[in-house]
Amino acid sequence: MAENYDESAVDKNDAFVERVAARLRTPEHVHPSFEKRVMEKVLAEGTALYPKRRFSGSWWRTERVFRLTPLTGLALAAGITAVIAVSSVAVGARMSGRGQGAQGTSHAAASVRADTVQLVRFVFVDPKAERVELVGDFNEWARGTTQLKRSGAPGVWAVSVPLSPGRHEYAFIINGSRWVADPLAVKSSDDFGTESSVIRVGPAGNSAT
Amino acid sequence: MKGSSDAELISAVLAGDIEAFSGLIRRYQDTCARFAVRMLGSRVDADDALQSAFMRAFRGLRTCRDPERFGGWLYQIVVNECRTYASRQRRRELRFTPATNAIERAVAPSTEVENESDVSWHIEHALGMLPADQREAFLLKYVEELTYDEMAGITGVSVSALKMRVKRACDGLRDLLEGVYHG
Numbered sequence: 001m002a003e004n005y006d007e008s009a010v011d012k013n014d015a016f017v018e019r020v021a022a023r024l025r026t027p028e029h030v031h032p033s034f035e036k037r038v039m040e041k042v043l044a045e046g047t048a049l050y051p052k053r054r055f056s057g058s059w060w061r062t063e064r065v066f067r068l069t070p071l072t073g074l075a076l077a078a079g080i081t082a083v084i085a086v087s088s089v090a091v092g093a094r095m096s097g098r099g100q101g102a103q104g105t106s107h108a109a110a111s112v113r114a115d116t117v118q119l120v121r122f123v124f125v126d127p128k129a130e131r132v133e134l135v136g137d138f139n140e141w142a143r144g145t146t147q148l149k150r151s152g153a154p155g156v157w158a159v160s161v162p163l164s165p166g167r168h169e170y171a172f173i174i175n176g177s178r179w180v181a182d183p184l185a186v187k188s189s190d191d192f193g194t195e196s197s198v199i200r201v202g203p204a205g206n207s208a209t
Numbered sequence: 210m211k212g213s214s215d216a217e218l219i220s221a222v223l224a225g226d227i228e229a230f231s232g233l234i235r236r237y238q239d240t241c242a243r244f245a246v247r248m249l250g251s252r253v254d255a256d257d258a259l260q261s262a263f264m265r266a267f268r269g270l271r272t273c274r275d276p277e278r279f280g281g282w283l284y285q286i287v288v289n290e291c292r293t294y295a296s297r298q299r300r301r302e303l304r305f306t307p308a309t310n311a312i313e314r315a316v317a318p319s320t321e322v323e324n325e326s327d328v329s330w331h332i333e334h335a336l337g338m339l340p341a342d343q344r345e346a347f348l349l350k351y352v353e354e355l356t357y358d359e360m361a362g363i364t365g366v367s368v369s370a371l372k373m374r375v376k377r378a379c380d381g382l383r384d385l386l387e388g389v390y391h392g
Contacts, residue, residue, distance in 0.1 A: 014379065016379075016382075016383060016386075017351060017382075020332055021351035021352055023329050023332050024247055024333070024336065024352045025243075027243060028239065028242040028243040028247075029242060030238045030239060030256065030259065034234075034238055034260075035231055035238065037260065038260055038263045038264065039230070041264055042227060042230050042263075042267050043228075045268070046222075046227030046230075046267075049267075050224070050225050050270075052224070052226075144271070
């Protein structure tokens with residue numbers, strides 16, 4: 001059926017329609033407990049969704065141009081390989097230490113060039129996780145921007161993130177709601193007692209926590 | 210936070226001040242309640258739909274591209290949520306109601322309107338008898354008094370289709386309420 005209709009055919013001054021609509025325009029109010037009920041749910045999810053910002057750094061969103069010469073390109077490729085290798089060793093150790101069902105994370109960093117970009121590989125181990133996200137000062141603690149992907153062994157999640165040299169704080173969000181600090185890294189707490197983890201990316205590519 | 214703009218409240222929430230969201234709830238809850246109650250014909254369902262809508266808005270706050278127009282964005286979510294609930298209601302009705310002509314049953318009995326609350330009851334009942342898409346269009350046009358362009362922005366339906374729905378809704382109400390308003 002065609003749904004084209006000429007507006008002029010609608011009688012805007014139809015008294016009947018106006019009488020009906022006037023009745024329906026009477027205000028409605030939500031139940032007095034509405035705000036409280038919604039806020040209970042909001043607060044239950046809120047910390048993981050919108051953690052307190054403690055840093056104003058916006059490196060992640062700053063547009064940068066990386067110029068790679070053939071030499072630095074080779075170095076970059078080598079750097080990525082090194083990162084993966086280091087991470088794999090750390091994860092293996094972690095899994096053998098705790099066995100199936102254990103949960104933990106480890107991270108490692110490799111540098112390519114101190115003045116360009118350094119890739120840091122974040123690894124999280126939790127066989128029960130269905131979704132793992134990484135939040136930190138480098139992505140303004142924004143959810144949905146850095147997802148870890150399943151990587152190799154069951155329960156192993158990983159992502160590589162370019163970080164600027166310096167100190168960074170981060171945490172993982174598991175299954176969209178559970179905030180987890182890296183158990184293998186130095187901890188940092190905010191004013192509300194929420195723990196996150198610290199990684200230091202050295203100017204020469206060394207990482208330390 | 211009381212005098213803060215929508216954009217300021219949203220910015221506070223995104224920065225971790227979760228409590229600031231209560232300011233947005235207080236500001237919009239009653240505005241949205243009228244549409245939800247009229248659309249669903251049930252305060253219980255409207256309450257559920259509004260809770261879902263506010264939670265969806267909270268979870269998706271980062272996707273609100275124009276925080277100064279939070280109200281319109283939220284309204285869009287409320288309309289969608291009400292569609293979902295209306296569809297559930299329809300399935301419920303189909304499950305529990307014998308397949309007779311619901312409109313006939315609803316309209317047939319009464320041509321005698323005793324008082325003002327009777328009139329309101331008949332109107333709300335007749336509204337509930339309309340197909341959901343026509344009810345939605347009628348409410349947005351004549352009760353919320355939006356323009357067709359605004360309605361199109363909220364519903365994602367073309368202006369010409371909305372005009373047709375409004376026309377059919379008016380015709381339907383006229384038929385259903387014949388006994389109440391005597392045409």
